[in-house]
Amino acid sequence: MSEDRVLAGELATEAGHLLMQIRAESDLRGKELGAEGDQRSNDLLLERLAAQRPADKVLSEESADDKTRLEASRVWIVDPVDGTREYGTDGHADWAVHVALWSAASGLIAGAVALPALGITYVDNDDPVAETAGLASSPKGDRPRVVVSASRAPAFSQAVADAIGGEVLSMGSAGAKAMAVVRGEADAYVHAGGQYEWDSAAPVAVAQAKGLWCGRIDGSALVYNQDDTYLPDLIICRPELRDTILSVTAS
Numbered sequence: 572m573s574e575d576r577v578l579a580g581e582l583a584t585e586a587g588h589l590l591m592q593i594r595a596e597s598d599l600r601g602k603e604l605g606a607e608g609d610q611r612s613n614d615l616l617l618e619r620l621a622a623q624r625p626a627d628k629v630l631s632e633e634s635a636d637d638k639t640r641l642e643a644s645r646v647w648i649v650d651p652v653d654g655t656r657e658y659g660t661d662g663h664a665d666w667a668v669h670v671a672l673w674s675a676a677s678g679l680i681a682g683a684v685a686l687p688a689l690g691i692t693y694v695d696n697d698d699p700v701a702e703t704a705g706l707a708s709s710p711k712g713d714r715p716r717v718v719v720s721a722s723r724a725p726a727f728s729q730a731v732a733d734a735i736g737g738e739v740l741s742m743g744s745a746g747a748k749a750m751a752v753v754r755g756e757a758d759a760y761v762h763a764g765g766q767y768e769w770d771s772a773a774p775v776a777v778a779q780a781k782g783l784w785c786g787r788i789d790g791s792a793l794v795y796n797q798d799d800t801y802l803p804d805l806i807i808c809r810p811e812l813r814d815t816i817l818s819v820t821a822s
C-alpha cells in the first residue's frame with residue numbers, strides 16, 4: 572500500500588478514536604458536542620499532516636481556505652467529522668472521519684473513511700470488504716436499496732428507487748452512506764442540493780477503489796481542489812445501476 576494511503580488510514584482512525592473518547596467523556600451533546608469534536612479532530616489532523624507531510628497543502632471543512640492550494644501539486648482534503656448532527660446525538664453510528672489526498676497529476680490518489688462507532692476504517696485499496704451488518708437497520712433483502720440523507724434527501728430519491736425496483740433508506744453522513752454501498756448494505760447513494768468537496772473526496776476515493784461508479788447526477792466527473800469547493804450532488808452506485816439512475820437524475 573502507498574505510504575500516503577497508510578497515512579490517510581492512520582489519521583482517520585486516530586481522529587476517530589479521539590472523537591469516541593470526547594463523546595464518552597464529555598457532558599456536551601448536540602451542536603456543542605459537534606463543534607467540540609470538529610475542532611479537536613481538525614487540530615489533530617492538521618498537526619499530524621504538518622508534521623508528516625510539511626510540503627502538502629490542506630483543505631478542511633474546519634479551517635480557513637488557504638488558496639495557495641490551487642497552485643499546489645498535493646492537497647489533503649479532510650472532513651474532521653462528517654455527520655456532525657449524528658455525532659452529537661446518542662445512539663448514532665452514522666458519522667465518519669474523511670481523509671483524502673488529491674494530486675494535480677492524477678486527482679484523488681488516497682482516501683480513508685473511518686466509521687469510529689463501528690471500529691472500521693476503509694481505505695482506497697482493492698482488499699475485499701466483508702458484507703457485515705453495520706449501519707442499516709435490517710439485513711439487506713432482495714430489493715436494491717438507495718441510501719439518502721436523513722435530513723436533506725433529494726427530491727428524486729423515490730423516483731431513483733422506483734427505477735431500480737428498490738427502496739429508499741435514510742442515514743446520516745456522506746461517508747457512512749458511501750461505506751454502506753461499499754459494504755453491500757445499499758446499492759446506491761444519491762445526493763443533490765448541496766455538499767462540499769470534503770464531504771465526498773475520501774468516500775469517493777474508497778468507493779472507486781472498490782469498483783463502484785462515482786459521478787455527478789448529470790453523469791459528469793466529480794472534480795476536486797477547485798476554487799469554489801461547493802460540489803452539490805453525487806451518485807455512488809454499483810456500476811450496472813449507473814445508466815438507470817442517471818436516466819432519472821440527469822433529466
Ligand SMILES: Nc1ncnc2c1ncn2[C@@H]1O[C@H](COP(=O)(O)O)[C@@H](OP(=O)(O)O)[C@H]1O
Pocket residue numbers: 632650652653654655656719720721722723742743744745763764765766767770
Ligand atoms: N444541502 C446541503 N448543503 C450543504 N451541505 C450539505 C447539504 N446536504 C448535506 N450536506 C453535508 O453533507 C454531509 C452529509 O450530509 P447528510 O448527513 O445530510 O447526508 C454533511 O456534512 P457535515 O456533517 O460534515 O457538515 C452535511 O453538512
Ligand SMILES: [Mg+2]
Pocket residue numbers: 632650652653654745769770
Ligand atoms: Mg461533511
